[in-house]
Amino acid sequence: EVQLVESGGDLLQPGGSLRLSCAASGFTFSNYAMNWVRLAPGKGLEWVSTISDSADTTYYADSVKGRFTVSRDNSKNTLYLQMNCLRVEDTAVYYCAKDPYHDAWGQGTLVTVSS
Amino acid sequence: DIQMTQSPSSLSASVGDRVTITCRASQDISHYLAWFQQKPGKAPKSLIYAASILQSGVPSKFSGSGSGTDFTLTISSLQPEDFATYYCQQYNSYPFTFGPGTKVDIK
Numbered sequence: 001e002v003q004l005v006e007s008g009g010d011l012l013q014p015g016g017s018l019r020l021s022c023a024a025s026g027f028t029f030s031n032y033a034m035n036w037v038r039l040a041p042g043k044g045l046e047w048v049s050t051i052s053d054s055a056d057t058t059y060y061a062d063s064v065k066g067r068f069t070v071s072r073d074n075s076k077n078t079l080y081l082q083m084n085c086l087r088v089e090d091t092a093v094y095y096c097a098k099d100p101y102h103d104a105w106g107q108g109t110l111v112t113v114s115s
Numbered sequence: 116d117i118q119m120t121q122s123p124s125s126l127s128a129s130v131g132d133r134v135t136i137t138c139r140a141s142q143d144i145s146h147y148l149a150w151f152q153q154k155p156g157k158a159p160k161s162l163i164y165a166a167s168i169l170q171s172g173v174p175s176k177f178s179g180s181g182s183g184t185d186f187t188l189t190i191s192s193l194q195p196e197d198f199a200t201y202y203c204q205q206y207n208s209y210p211f212t213f214g215p216g217t218k219v220d221i222k
Contacts, residue, residue: 009166035211044200045153046213048205050209050211061210099162101161101165101170103161
């Protein structure tokens with residue numbers, strides 16, 4: 001059974017940094033691209049980032065480009081999202097989702113940015 | 116960037132109703148469209164990919180159609196567990212984009 005478990009969410013002030021993790025199991029992690037998607041309060045789903053299976057290609061939403069960095073450790077079956085220069089508008093539940101077609105999702109981790 | 120719109124933004128329906136949600140892309144995305152269901156406090160669930168292919172385990176009451184710029188998601192007979200928000204997403208090109216969602220609630 002595919003399992004994705006996010007962790008690392010927290011409450012922090014604007015300008016702060018945070019690293020989210022997504023632990024994967026139940027499939028060959030190194031064979032699949034992975035994604036981060038977020039859901040802000042009262043808003044809809046927003047795609048954040050994608051990383052290829054071998055980590056040689058990454059993509060970002062304009063809203064996070066230059067502030068967030070996606071990475072992965074295929075030896076640990078873990079996906080990461082390094083979030084820097086956090087803003088109030090980054091407040092959201094962050095989900096990791098497996099490719100293809102975002103066919104499996106984690107339960108999400110809450111990031112709250114507030115002064 | 117490709118913009119996605121959905122209509123309606125919300126709808127009220129009764130158990131047993133047939134429901135259709137429309138998704139439109141701002142440019143041709145061929146068949147590179149997915150549909151997701153999300154319930155409050157829960158993770159999204161993948162329903163359909165490639166515009167019309169059901170994900171494994173998704174009941175056949177869900178169906179998708181369309182190509183190019185216009186797509187639909189149909190629920191043939193609404194059940195209590197189907198009350199949720201539904202999103203379309205294009206994966207034709209980066210940045211991937213979701214529609215704003217359609218909330219389906221009980222009449």
